Amino acid sequence: MSLEMFTYPFLFIAIFFESFVLVTLLSSPARAARARRAGATTLSVAVIVPCWNEAATVAATCDSLLALDYPSDKLEVILVDDGSTDATPAAMSRFAGHPQVRIIHKENGGKHTALNAGIALTSAEIIGCLDADSFVEPGALREIVPCFADENVAAVTAAMSVHKPKNILQHMQNAEYLFGITFRHAFASVNGLYVTPGPFSFYRHAVIQEIGNFRSGHQTEDMEMALRIQQAGYKIENAPHARVYTKSPRTVSKLLAQRTRWTVGFLRNILGEYRGLIGSRAHGVLGMLVLPLALTAVASGILIFSLMLFEIVRNIITMFEVRAGIPLSYTLLPHSSFSWFYLPASFYLLLGVTILLASLSLIVVGKYISKTPGNLALGLISYTFLYGLIAPLWLLRATADVALGKHRRWRH
Amino acid sequence: MSLVTRNVLLALLITFALVGTIAYAVNYLNDARIAELGAIEDQISIDTLSLDTQFSLLEAAPCDIAASSTGLIGTLTDLGTRLAYAESQLGTDNPQVLRLKQQYSLLEIRDYLITKQLAAACGTKPVTVLYFYSNAGDCADCDKAGYALSYLHDTYPSLRVYSFDYNLDLGALKTFIAITKVEGPLPAFVINGKRSYGFTSLADLEKQFPKGALATTTDTTL
Numbered sequence: 342m343s344l345e346m347f348t349y350p351f352l353f354i355a356i357f358f359e360s361f362v363l364v365t366l367l368s369s370p371a372r373a374a375r376a377r378r379a380g381a382t383t384l385s386v387a388v389i390v391p392c393w394n395e396a397a398t399v400a401a402t403c404d405s406l407l408a409l410d411y412p413s414d415k416l417e418v419i420l421v422d423d424g425s426t427d428a429t430p431a432a433m434s435r436f437a438g439h440p441q442v443r444i445i446h447k448e449n450g451g452k453h454t455a456l457n458a459g460i461a462l463t464s465a466e467i468i469g470c471l472d473a474d475s476f477v478e479p480g481a482l483r484e485i486v487p488c489f490a491d492e493n494v495a496a497v498t499a500a501m502s503v504h505k506p507k508n509i510l511q512h513m514q515n516a517e518y519l520f521g522i523t524f525r526h527a528f529a530s531v532n533g534l535y536v537t538p539g540p541f542s543f544y545r546h547a548v549i550q551e552i553g554n555f556r557s558g559h560q561t562e563d564m565e566m567a568l569r570i571q572q573a574g575y576k577i578e579n580a581p582h583a584r585v586y587t588k589s590p591r592t593v594s595k596l597l598a599q600r601t602r603w604t605v606g607f608l609r610n611i612l613g614e615y616r617g618l619i620g621s622r623a624h625g626v627l628g629m630l631v632l633p634l635a636l637t638a639v640a641s642g643i644l645i646f647s648l649m650l651f652e653i654v655r656n657i658i659t660m661f662e663v664r665a666g667i668p669l670s671y672t673l674l675p676h677s678s679f680s681w682f683y684l685p686a687s688f689y690l691l692l693g694v695t696i697l698l699a700s701l702s703l704i705v706v707g708k709y710i711s712k713t714p715g716n717l718a719l720g721l722i723s724y725t726f727l728y729g730l731i732a733p734l735w736l737l738r739a740t741a742d743v744a745l746g747k748h749r750r751w752r753h
Numbered sequence: 754m755s756l757v758t759r760n761v762l763l764a765l766l767i768t769f770a771l772v773g774t775i776a777y778a779v780n781y782l783n784d785a786r787i788a789e790l791g792a793i794e795d796q797i798s799i800d801t802l803s804l805d806t807q808f809s810l811l812e813a814a815p816c817d818i819a820a821s822s823t824g825l826i827g828t829l830t831d832l833g834t835r836l837a838y839a840e841s842q843l844g845t846d847n848p849q850v851l852r853l854k855q856q857y858s859l860l861e862i863r864d865y866l867i868t869k870q871l872a873a874a875c876g877t878k879p880v881t882v883l884y885f886y887s888n889a890g891d892c893a894d895c896d897k898a899g900y901a902l903s904y905l906h907d908t909y910p911s912l913r914v915y916s917f918d919y920n921l922d923l924g925a926l927k928t929f930i931a932i933t934k935v936e937g938p939l940p941a942f943v944i945n946g947k948r949s950y951g952f953t954s955l956a957d958l959e960k961q962f963p964k965g966a967l968a969t970t971t972d973t974t975l
Contacts, residue, residue: 353772356767356772357764357765360763361764365760368760659896662896662897663900666901667900671904671907671908682786686779686782691778692772
C-alpha cells in the first residue's frame with residue numbers, strides 16, 4: 342500500500358472544509374452580514390492598546406484610532422505601557438494632553454494584565470483591543486458597532502490583513518490573512534469562531550464583567566477569551582468590512598516563533614480547560630465541526646509534510662544511488678519526451694491541486710469581501726510555493742512543545 | 754433541517770463530486786495511456802510484418818545497408834519507456850499492463866531473432882544486450898542496471914538493448930530464458946551471447962562488451 346493512501350482522508354477533509362466555507366458564504370446569514378451597512382449607532386467605546394516595547398509603532402497606531410470616524414465623546418483610547426524598557430513611554434507622552442486618550446504605566450505583567458488594567462479604567466459599553474503594531478481604517482469602528490445590535494453578541498472581530506507587505510514572506514502571510522477573512526466571515530455567520538484576534542476585536546463590557554477579565558490563556562489571551570465567551574453561550578460576530586492592518590514577521594524565525602505560540606496556545610486551551618467544547622452538540626458548529634477540523638488540520642499538516650519529506654528524501658537517495666557512476670552530462674538532462682502521456686496526474690496530486698486552487702480562490706474571495714486594497718499576485722505565488730513548506734514547521738514545533746511540556750518565553 | 758446541517762450535506766455533496774471527478778479524470782487518463790500503448794503496439798505489429806517482408810526480400814537481393822536496417826529498435830525503446838511509466842502509474846499487477854508487457858516481450862524476442870538472422874545473412878556484427886530484470890523486490894540493483902543501460906543505449910545508438918521481466922508469465926519468454934541459459938541472480942545480461950550476472954558499476958558493465966563495440970556511431974548497420 343502506498344504511503345500516499347494515508348493522506349487521502351485528510352485531503353478529503355480539507356476539500357470538505359473548503360466546500361463548507363464556500364456553501365456557508367453563500368448562505369443567507371453570511372449574505373446578510375455582508376449587506377450590513379455601517380450604522381449610525383454610537384455606543385460608547387474604549388479601545389485599549391497594550392504596549393510592551395512598541396516605541397516604533399504606538400504613535401501611528403494611536404493616530405489611526407483618533408482618526409476613526411466616530412463621535413469623539415463616545416470614543417476613548419487607553420494606552421497601557423506594560424513596563425516597556427524602550428522609548429514607548431516617551432512615544433505615548435505625545436498624546437498626554439489629548440482629551441480622548443488616557444495613558445497608564447504599569448509594571449510588566451503580560452498582555453492580559455495590560456488589557457485588564459485598561460478595562461478597570463473605563464465604563465464604556467464596548468471595549469476594543471488593538472495591538473500596538475496595528476492600524477485601522479477610519480470607517481472600521483462604524484462597521485463593528487452595529488454587530489452589537491444583537492444582545493447575544495459578546496464579541497466582534499474585524500477583517501485583518503498585513504500592513505504594507507514588503508518581502509515574500511509577508512506577502513505569503515497577507516494571502517493567509519485574506520484566507521482568514523473569508524473563513525472567519527463564514528464561520529462567524531454560524532457562530533463558529535474560537536479566536537478574537539488582538540488587532541481590533543471588540544467585547545461587550547457587560548459580558549466581560551460577567552465571565553471575567555482576560556487571562557494569560559497560555560500566551561493566547563485572545564483565544565482563551567473567545568473560547569470562554571463561546572462556553573458561556575454567547576455569539577462572536579465578524580464585521581468583514583472593518584479593515585485593520587497589522588505588522589507581520591519579516592523573517593522565518595520570527596514567524597515560526599509567533600505561530601508556534603499561537604498553535605501551542607490553541608492546543609493547550611483546547612486540550613485543556615476547553616476540552617469539553619470538542620464534540621459538544623450544545624455548541625453547534627464550533628463543537629461539532631470547527632474545533633475537530635482545527636485539530637485535524639494540525640495533525641494532517643504534520644502527517645502530510647512528514648510523508649512528503651520522507652518521499653522526497655527517499656527519492657533523492659534512490660536518484661543518487663541509481664545515477665552513481667553515470668556521467669553528469671547525461672544524468673542532469675531530461676530523457677523522456679514531452680508528451681501528455683507522461684503527465685503526472687495522480688489521484689494524490691490532483692487532490693492537492695484542487696485544495697490549492699480552492700484555497701487561492703478563497704483568498705481572492707477574502708480580498709473581495711473585505712475590499713482590502715493592494716496587489717495580491719505576489720501573495721498568491723508565495724502562498725502557493727511557501728506556505729506548505731513553512732506552516733508544518735510551526736505545527737511540528739508546537740505539537741512537540743505541548744507533548745514535551747516545554748514553555749517558550751514570549752514578550753512579557 | 755437546520756442551516757448548518759444543510760450546509761454540511763451540501764459540502765459533502767460537493768466534496769464527493771470533486772473527488773469523484775478527480776478519480777474519473779485519473780482513470781480516464783490511464784485508459785488513454787493504455788489506448789496509446791495499444792496504438793504503438795499496432796504500429797509495431799506492422800513494423801514486424803515489414804521486417805518479415807524485408808527478410809524475404811534480402812534472400813533474393815544482395816544485402817545492402819538500407820535494406821538491412823530494421824528501424825524497429827527506436828520504436829521498441831519508446832514503447833518500453835511508456836510501458837515502464839504506465840506500469841509505475843497503474844501498478845505492476847495491472848492486467849492490461851501485464852498483457853501489454855507480454856506483447857512487448859514477444860516483439861522484442863522477434864526483433865532480436867530477426868536481427869540475428871539479418872546479421873548472419875549480411876555478415877554484420879551488431880552488439881545486442883539481453884537484460885533480465887525483476888520488479889518482484891528480489892533485485893536490488895535492477896534500477897541501477899536499467900539506468901546504466903539507458904545511458905549506454907542513448908550514448909551508443911548502435912547498441913541494441915532488449916529488456917525482459919524475468920518473472921513475466923509468458924511461454925515464449927520462458928523458452929527464450931531456457932535457450933539463453935539465464936538462471937540468476939538478477940540482474941542478468943547476455944551481451945552478444947555471453948552471460949553475466951549482477952551489477953556493480955557502469956565501468957564494470959562496459960568491460961563486458963566486446964572490444965570496440967561501444968562506438969558512438971549511428972544505427973546505420975546491423
